[in-house]
Every structure is written in structure tokens, then in C-alpha cells.
Amino acid sequence: MTTVQQAIELGLSADEFDLIKGILDRVPNFTELSIYSVMWSEHCSYKNSIKWLKTLPRESSKMLVSAGEENAGLVDIGDGLACAFKIESHNHPSALEPYQGAATGVGGIHRDIFTMGARPIAALNSLRFGKLSEKRTQHLLKGVVKGIGDYGNSFGVPTVGGEVYFDECYQTNPLVNAMSAGIVKVGNTVSATSEGVGNPVFIVGSSTGKDGIAGAAFASKDLSEDSMNDLPAVQVGDPFQEKLLLEASLEVIASGAVVGMQDMGAAGITCSTSEMSAKGEHGMKIYLDKVPTRQDNMLGWEILLSESQERMLVVVEKGKEAVVQEIFDKWDLNCVQIGEVTESEFLEYYMGEELLAKVPCQSLVLGGGAPVYDRAYEEPPYYEAYKKFDIQEIKEPENLKAIAEALVKLPNIASKKWVAQQYDSMVGIANMSTNKPSDAALVRVMGTNKALALTVDCNSRYIKADPKLGCSLAVAEAARNIVCSGGVPQAITNCLNFGNPHNKHVYWQFVNAIQGMSEACRKFDTPVTGGNVSFYNQSSDDGPVNPTPTIGMLGLLQDINNQMTLDFKNEGDTIYMIGEAHDDINSSEYLFNILDVKESPIPHFNLEEEFTLQEVIKAIIKEDLIESAHDISEGGLFIALLESAKVNGKGFTVACDENYRKDAYLFGESASRVVVSVCEENRENFDQFMSKAGFPFSKIGYVSNGDISVNDENWGNISSWSHEYDNVIDAALSA
Numbered sequence: 001m002t003t004v005q006q007a008i009e010l011g012l013s014a015d016e017f018d019l020i021k022g023i024l025d026r027v028p029n030f031t032e033l034s035i036y037s038v039m040w041s042e043h044c045s046y047k048n049s050i051k052w053l054k055t056l057p058r059e060s061s062k063m064l065v066s067a068g069e070e071n072a073g074l075v076d077i078g079d080g081l082a083c084a085f086k087i088e089s090h091n092h093p094s095a096l097e098p099y100q101g102a103a104t105g106v107g108g109i110h111r112d113i114f115t116m117g118a119r120p121i122a123a124l125n126s127l128r129f130g131k132l133s134e135k136r137t138q139h140l141l142k143g144v145v146k147g148i149g150d151y152g153n154s155f156g157v158p159t160v161g162g163e164v165y166f167d168e169c170y171q172t173n174p175l176v177n178a179m180s181a182g183i184v185k186v187g188n189t190v191s192a193t194s195e196g197v198g199n200p201v202f203i204v205g206s207s208t209g210k211d212g213i214a215g216a217a218f219a220s221k222d223l224s225e226d227s228m229n230d231l232p233a234v235q236v237g238d239p240f241q242e243k244l245l246l247e248a249s250l251e252v253i254a255s256g257a258v259v260g261m262q263d264m265g266a267a268g269i270t271c272s273t274s275e276m277s278a279k280g281e282h283g284m285k286i287y288l289d290k291v292p293t294r295q296d297n298m299l300g301w302e303i304l305l306s307e308s309q310e311r312m313l314v315v316v317e318k319g320k321e322a323v324v325q326e327i328f329d330k331w332d333l334n335c336v337q338i339g340e341v342t343e344s345e346f347l348e349y350y351m352g353e354e355l356l357a358k359v360p361c362q363s364l365v366l367g368g369g370a371p372v373y374d375r376a377y378e379e380p381p382y383y384e385a386y387k388k389f390d391i392q393e394i395k396e397p398e399n400l401k402a403i404a405e406a407l408v409k410l411p412n413i414a415s416k417k418w419v420a421q422q423y424d425s426m427v428g429i430a431n432m433s434t435n436k437p438s439d440a441a442l443v444r445v446m447g448t449n450k451a452l453a454l455t456v457d458c459n460s461r462y463i464k465a466d467p468k469l470g471c472s473l474a475v476a477e478a479a480r481n482i483v484c485s486g487g488v489p490q491a492i493t494n495c496l497n498f499g500n501p502h503n504k505h506v507y508w509q510f511v512n513a514i515q516g517m518s519e520a521c522r523k524f525d526t527p528v529t530g531g532n533v534s535f536y537n538q539s540s541d542d543g544p545v546n547p548t549p550t551i552g553m554l555g556l557l558q559d560i561n562n563q564m565t566l567d568f569k570n571e572g573d574t575i576y577m578i579g580e581a582h583d584d585i586n587s588s589e590y591l592f593n594i595l596d597v598k599e600s601p602i603p604h605f606n607l608e609e610e611f612t613l614q615e616v617i618k619a620i621i622k623e624d625l626i627e628s629a630h631d632i633s634e635g636g637l638f639i640a641l642l643e644s645a646k647v648n649g650k651g652f653t654v655a656c657d658e659n660y661r662k663d664a665y666l667f668g669e670s671a672s673r674v675v676v677s678v679c680e681e682n683r684e685n686f687d688q689f690m691s692k693a694g695f696p697f698s699k700i701g702y703v704s705n706g707d708i709s710v711n712d713e714n715w716g717n718i719s720s721w722s723h724e725y726d727n728v729i730d731a732a733l734s735a
């Protein structure tokens with residue numbers, strides 16, 4: 001095999017091979033080609049996305065590091081504290097080996113947090129699978145959820161929120177996005193950099209094995225029938241080892257001996273050495289034969305490309321080696337010097353006396369020599385077809401109750417209790433949402449009166465229907481969830497899951513989604529702190545997944561006493577809808593899954609209207625005028641009412657507005673609407689406040705003691721509705 005053929009086999013193009021020859025001024029050897037193949041993969045270099053990522057709003061007075069500068073975003077939350085948070089994908093590994101794929105995704109995102117010096121306090125996830133009735137989906141669901149639960153529960157960080165969707169577009173290629181948030185004192189963070197010629201370089205944590213070799217390159221290509229041959233690219237995690245690494249890392253950072261530290265995630269030693277060196281504008285000499293290994297006779301390139309978990313690269317201040325060694329010895333973890341910082345611009349990798357590779361560190365990284373592509377894009381044909389939908393062609397149903405009964409049994413609507421019960425949500429005692437559910441997860445910041453508000457949101461059906469508006473709506477819904485919980489949105493992280501970027505229609509979805517995200521983030525003053533791009537989520541059988549730009553948002557409650565929950569409290573409380581109804585069933589669960597109409601536009605959404613709604617919700621919570629708040633999203637008004645009622649076994653009596661179609665009023669998913677309940681003593685003040693605010697609102701009914709009545713028709717007791725809603729996934733998995 002010629003060298004150029006080797007390059008193509010490793011995932012590089014012929015043009016990239018020529019570029020590497022120009023950088024090195026010679027033909028690269030196999031190890032050097034392997035280094036470039038992982039560092040120039042989409043997963044590491046963002047070569048197909050960075051042009052558009054740079055257009056996102058990335059600055060704010062609240063941000064303490066620039067987007068992409070460190071392993072995670074860092075936002076000032078006051079009281080001398082900061083929150084580090086980030087979301088990332090582990091899609092391809094989870095498609096092949098769901099348990100380890102999901103588990104190591106959790107481990108990797110937590111390492112991104114504590115490698116900065118922050119202690120993780122909360123985890124969330126966004127999961128997408130194919131049809132729940134399919135055996136493969138059930139296998140993947142069980143494996144992914146168990147992997148997340150086993151790793152997170154053992155590591156000791158609560159899983160406080162998330163989302164689970166089912167759609168046949170994810171049948172072959174599930175999406176597993178994991179988010180972590182941690183707290184650190186401002187000024188106590190450590191950077192992912194190397195500096196100081198002669199400073200020693202240590203590898204700490206677990207031993208290096210052959211698992212995960214070239215995982216970054218594997219994640220940067222389509223799934224196919226041959227993908228099972230890439231199973232060794234899936235890492236194997238050990239949460240107990242990670243817990244030790246967490247405590248040791250925080251202790252060694254506090255010692256003052258650390259110059260820089262980086263997690264060995266994608267591309268392992270290759271990535272951490274190159275990115276730290278490029279950032280510090282120094283080189284390194286690395287002796288791979290000194291790396292502790294789990295298997296005998298590992299080759300140099302295998303050690304370089306291994307993505308074995310629970311490992312860090314640490315640059316230590318010369319003379320303080322003993323301090324570092326003592327700390328890691330105490331925690332019974334490997335701590336071995338494998339090299340040193342050099343004055344040159346090169347990374348030099350040795351096995352004993354043999355120089356295996358010598359490459360300029362800047363040439364490997366984003367912003368350095370890694371290629372940047374400007375891909376062509378064009379509107380896909382389906383987009384025009386979506387716009388042609390006409391609600392007048394849909395006959396109004398005569399039996400609304402039957403529609404509601406079918407809706408609560410849809411996997412996307414039904415309770416995800418089966419999933420949530422696999423996770424420990426209480427470890428750490430900071431979760432405020434377990435027994436007092438809010439639209440966003442609320443987590444106490446210990447030692448203060450503050451709480452973090454955290455959520456992950458994205459309706460990929462909306463994104464496909466209109467990528468620009470749909471992505472704006474994903475940001476808006478994340479912000480709405482935080483506002484309805486009593487918080488104020490601060491910043492976002494994103495996980496951008498799309499198909500193959502070489503596909504012009506896929507890339508059109510990506511570009512438009514970025515533009516929509518930018519508009520919404522500027523409107524809500526929620527800068528993008530960083531995140532992850534995951535292209536190549538497609539297969540030859542199913543094509544690309546729906547465009548799924550998952551939004552992870554951080555919000556802040558300045559005072560935990562401002563917490564707002566979603567549950568109805570008292571019989572007789574008045575139920576209001578804040579926001580305006582529309583004759584709109586576009587892209588709703590009702591239209592898509594009950595009526596089987598697959599092509600329709602995005603539901604009604606206006607960014608200015610949404611912003612005003614959220615300002616109103618903030619004000620009425622601050623004035624203590626409402627008992628509950630819950631946003632209207634999937635399933636429409638009826639599902640929002642059901643979710644608010646079932647928590648305390650309440651019911652509701654409501655009537656449709658005769659100005660709208662009944663199916664649109666009850667089951668439509670038009671945005672910028674919130675259901676609130678108001679006690680009798682606050683009702684007059686609430687009415688006066690809302691009238692003065694000038695934002696649409698309407699009284700729609702009352703909280704009952706357990707019965708549900710719609711348009712004067714008795715629909716039964718909440719207990720039977722709750723039973724159906726709560727057991728859909730359970731029933732499917734046990735069938």
C-alpha cells in the first residue's frame with residue numbers, strides 16, 4: 001500500500017495528504033499519518049463547521065473564558081463562584097456498544113469539568129432512538145440508560161434532567177448527548193496549556209490499553225454494515241477510577257504545582273499533547289515507552305491513539321514533581337513522567353531511543369494548520385413540500401377524548417419515569433427538583449442562597465421543518481423552561497448533531513440552524529460557551545438523522561425562594577394560559593403521529609413575542625402572583641395541563657376557546673405559551689398585572705380535586721390518565 005493510500009484508509013483525503021507533505025517538507029511515516037488522521041478528523045478539528053461556529057455570539061460580561069478556549073465554558077455566577085458546563089456527543093460508540101458508549105460519554109464530559117478545577121454537581125442527557133416498538137431500539141435504550149446510570153451513580157454526581165425522543169430516523173444512528181455542570185471558585189481554575197521549558201509532563205490516572213484506538217476518526221464517518229469492525233474504537237469506562245481521579249485532580253490543582261492539565265478524551269495522548277503545546281506555543285518530547293499500559297507490547301501508534309478512559313495529561317512546575325507524585329500515590333493512581341516541555345515548535349514522540357514521529361504542534365490543531373472547509377449548501381426539495389401544508393385539508397376530529405388518550409400513549413409524550421428511575425438524582429443532596437418538579441432542573445449551590453437552573457432542549461422535527469426558526473425555538477424553549485422555574489438564562493452550550501456535511505442538503509440544515517441559534521442567543525443574552533459538533537450521523541439504510549442541535553442552557557436563581565414549580569397546588573385555583581392560541585397543528589405530535597401527516601411547517605413562533613412572554617413570566621414570579629408555571633410544548637395545552645395536574649393527583653376543568661379549532665386549541669404546539677395557576681387571593685392582582693402588561697392571557701378553567709372535564713364533558717379521573725401516561729415505556733420494554 002502506498003503512503004497516499006494509507007492516508008485515505010486512515011480517513012484523510014489526497015489533498016490533505018499533500019498538505020501534510022508540505023508542512024513536514026517530506027513524506028510522513030505511518031505514525032505521523034495516524035496523528036494527522038485523528039487530529040484532522042471532524043471530531044477534533046471542526047474543519048467542516050468552524051467557519052459557521054465563529055459566527056455564534058460568544059462574548060458576555062458573565063463569561064470568564066472565551067468559547068473553545070478551555071475544556072468547558074465558564075460563567076460567573078457571583079459570590080466569587082463560577083459554573084463550568086458543557087455538553088458533548090457519544091453517538092457512534094453508543095450505536096455499536098450502547099452500555100460502554102453511553103457510560104464513557106458520561107465519564108468524558110465530567111472530566112472536561114473537573115480538569116478545569118471545578119467539582120461536577122449535576123448531569124443531564126439528551127437521548128434519541130428509533131421506534132420504541134423495534135427490538136433494536138429497546139436494546140439500545142436499555143444499554144444506554146444502564147450505562148449512564150451505572151457510571152453516573154457510581155461516580156456520585158446526580159442526573160437531574162434530560163429528554164428522550166423516539167423517531168424512526170434514529171433507528172440505526174441513536175444520539176447520546178451528555179452534559180455536566182460543576183462549581184469552582186473564581187481564580188482557582190487551571191488551563192489546558194503547557195509552558196515553561198523543562199517542565200515535566202506527567203500522565204496520570206488509568207493505564208493505557210487498546211480500547212478506543214482512533215475513536216475520533218471513527219466518529220467522523222458514516223455508520224455502515226462494516227461499523228461493527230470498529231468496535232475496538234469504543235472505550236471502556238471505570239467510574240470508580242474516575243472518582244479517584246476527580247479527587248486527586250482537584251487536590252493537585254489546589255497544591256499549586258500544576259502548570260496545565262487536559263483530559264485525554266478524543267485522540268488520547270495525541271490530542272492532549274498537541275493542543276496543550278499549541279496553546280502554550282511550546283513543543284514537547286514524549287517517551288511513549290514510559291506510558292503505563294494494560295497490555296504488553298503495545299506499539300507506539302497504538303499508545304498515541306488510544307482513548308482509554310480516566311487519564312489526564314499534566315504539566316508540572318519543575319521542582320514540584322514530588323508533590324504531584326505524593327498526591328496521586330495517596331489516591332492509588334498512576335503518575336508517571338513521560339516527557340518534558342521543549343523550546344521547539346515540534347512534538348517529538350519516542351519509543352526508547354527511536355524517534356517515531358516529529359510534527360509541528362500548531363499544524364495539528366484548530367486555528368493552526370488543520371484545514372478549514374467552506375462547504376456548499378442548498379435548500380433540500382422537501383422544504384418546499386413542507387410549506388404547502390394546509391390545515392383546512394385536515395378534518396376536525398369529533399372525539400377529542402380519543403385523541404387525548406392516544407396522545408398520552410405516544411413515547412415522545414409519555415412519562416420518561418422508567419428512564420429517570422435508573423439514575424440517582426439525589427446523591428449530593430443539592431437537587432431541588434426531585435420532589436418539587438420544575439420545567440428546568442434546579443440544583444443548589446452549596447454555601448449560598450443560589451441555585452443553578454439547567455435544561456437540555458431540542459425538537460428535531462421542528463428543526464427539520466425549518467432549521468433557522470426551529471433552532472431559535474430550541475434556544476427559546478430552553479430559556480422558557482428556566483424562566484418558568486424562577487431562573488434567569490445565562491449562557492448555552494450546544495451539541496450539533498447532523499448528517500454528512502458533504503451532503504449539500506444536510507449542510508444547508510446546519511448553516512440555517514447556526515443562524516437561528518445566533519439570533520435567539522443574542523435576543524436572550526445567552527452566549528455560546530462551547531460544545532460539540534457531531535456530523536456523520538447517518539447510515540446507508542436510513543439516511544441522515546433529523547438535524548438535532550441540542551441546546552444545553554445554564555440559568556441562575558439568585559434566591560432559592562424564587563423557585564417556581566409546575567404542579568397544580570389547590571382545588572379551586574384558577575388556570576390561565578399566558579400567550580395566544582393559534583389555529584396551528586404544524587409539526588405537532590398530534591399531526592405527525594396520530595394523523596400520520598409527516599410534512600408540515602414549524603409551529604407558530606415569533607422571537608419578539610417569546611422574549612416578551614418570558615419577561616412577563618419573570619415579573620409575575622417575582623411578584624409572587626402564581627402557584628405554578630408550566631410551558632406548553634409537545635402535545636399542546638392538554639398535555640401541559642395533565643402534567644401539571646398529575647403531580648399532586650389534581651384534575652382540571654377547562655373549556656376550549658370557540659375562536660379556534662378545538663384540535664388546534666388542545667393539541668397544537670404553537671410556541672410562546674405558558675399554563676399558570678393562581679390562588680383566589682391573588683386572582684384580582686394577577687388580572688390587574690396582566691392587563692397592565694398588555695400581553696395576551698386568558699382564563700381557561702379551574703383546578704379540580706381529581707376529575708378532568710373538557711368542554712363540560714367528563715373525561716375521567718386523573719389516576720387513570722396518570723397510569724396510562726406513566727407506563728408506556730415500561731409496557732413496551734416488558735412486552
